[in-house]
Amino acid sequence: MKIGSTRLSGNLFLAPMADVTNLAFRLLCKEHGADFTCTEMINADALVNENRKSVLKGLSCPEEGAFGVQLVGNKPETLRDAALFVEEEYRPALIDVNLGCPVRRIRATGCGSALLEQPERVYEIIKELSDCLGERTPISAKIRLLGSEKKTLEIARLVEKAGASALTVHGRTAAQMYSGKSNPGPIKAIKEELSIPVIANGDIKEEKSAAEILEFTGCDGLMIGRAAMGNPFIFRRIRHYLKTGEELQTGEAREKGEEPDTREELQAGDFRNRQFRDFEAYVGLLKKYDLLDSINLRIHAQWFTKGMQGSRQIRERINNLKDSESIIELMKALSEDSHIKF
Ligand SMILES: Cc1cc2nc3c(=O)[nH]c(=O)nc-3n(C[C@H](O)[C@H](O)[C@H](O)COP(=O)(O)O)c2cc1C
Known part of the structure; x- marks a missing residue:
């Protein structure tokens, strides 16, 4: 699949996860077949105002290949300056904006999922970033569902209209945090509406749920979060299953040098x-x-x-x-x- 002009090796994404997806873990996931990795959210204000070196310590390395940097913030200019700095230093394949974080501390500063309640601000942010960086570095956003499918679709359309090159959708509302089931219905509706690549996220736990969500939503990519924690091998399993329709078996896996x-x-x-x-x-x-x-x-x-x-x-x-x-x-x-x- 392609995001902007960047061609990826495939469509399996490692989700950004704070305190989980550090560079070492991302490299391990890549080794096991993740096609795209993304940093955890980085606070744009900290990047602009504080000691950049410490904020960015060990952010990425050339061996990582195609990777994204996720920024969290709510001011278009600050996000733009942070993005320009990251672009210059690390040349990521993508800069993603966090529009989904449900954590109270983040929402209290008007960031993450709090932005979903301010569609105009979402438009301004994505437009500013796309206008300043989009030609060189594609911009994407990661959202959660809103209370109604209509509202969720409105935000998705707005993100596309503002110039984003891809959209990730986690099939839960912010109020749900991580409880209840992820709902793939609205993800499918978004995929049907948008022309940019849509990546489905939420409750992909093993081979079967990956295949089902991919088929049901028709999405371009799959993003895997919690199931990869301590289990980067999941990418190898899912990749194998999507290719062959079969789970990795002992003998077969050994022959292929896979575990x-x-x-x-x-x-x-x-x-x-x-x-x-x-x-x-x-x-x-x-x-x-x-x-x-x-x-x-x-x-x-x-x-x-x-x-x-x-x-x-x-x-x-x-x-x-x-x-x-x-x-x-x-x-x-x-x-x-x-x-x-x-
Ligand atoms: C410990 C943890 C940290 C997370 N940190 C981030 C983050 O920094 N940025 C983000 O967009 N989502 C973050 N998320 C949400 C995940 O990216 C993902 O959307 C969510 O876990 C649903 O996918 P899953 O069911 O595959 O885990 C985090 C989730 C967890 C469990």
Whole structure:
């Protein structure tokens, strides 16, 4: 698929997630088949007014390939200045505007999903960014649903009219936060209305939900968030399923040099091996890009052990550890404990 003049390798997007999608994690997702990655939201005011170096520390690297930077803010000029700075420094393939964050702290400053209640401001922001950068760097927006489909469609149309090159839609309202089900109906309606690429987001958990949402909405791309936390391998699984209509099977996966990930293997321990191996690779990347001290490794390690046999006990053991090195050592010891070596 193409966004503006940028051709992507495919249509699987990693969702921007604060405190999750740092550079190391994004690189791991790319390795496992994500076609496009995006930074977590970066506050445009902080970028313009504070120490840019610290705000942008480890933002991206040439190995990341096509990636987007997401900005959060509510003043067209500040967002423009922040975008120009990011463009100059990092040459992202896309600059995305956060119009969906439901967190009270963000809404209180008139940003994120609070902007959805101000359509004129949304238009001004996207227009300013598109006029100043659009020729070189496409602009996109990420929205949530509004109370009615009519209102949601109005915002979507406005974003397109203002010059955006793509739109991501999370099928929940801001009031829902992350509860209830994501509703793909309005996403489908938006896709039918707009000419720019539309990316569907919300509750893509595994192969089947990915295929169903893609087929039902007719969207150009799929964006995966929480299901990728501690599980970057999900991109490989979904990619394989969308291509072949089949889930990765043990023998087949091994032949292709891919790791197995079926329920039986989960019991057999292969799954466990893969999760530990991904964690090891993740730590390697965090160290390489000097990011280990900027994240809460305890939480990240827990995500990587999700679904494993004994995960509750592992979580407790991780919780009792004081520093990153002890967590890394424990994860290594646990991986060596597994009866299948890698
Ligand atoms: C921990 C966390 C942090 C998030 N941070 C952001 C963010 O910085 N920007 C954004 O647009 N959405 C953010 N989101 C929302 C996700 O991008 C995505 O829209 C949402 O999780 C729904 O997709 P999913 O069902 O695949 O998780 C965040 C979600 C989570 C769980």
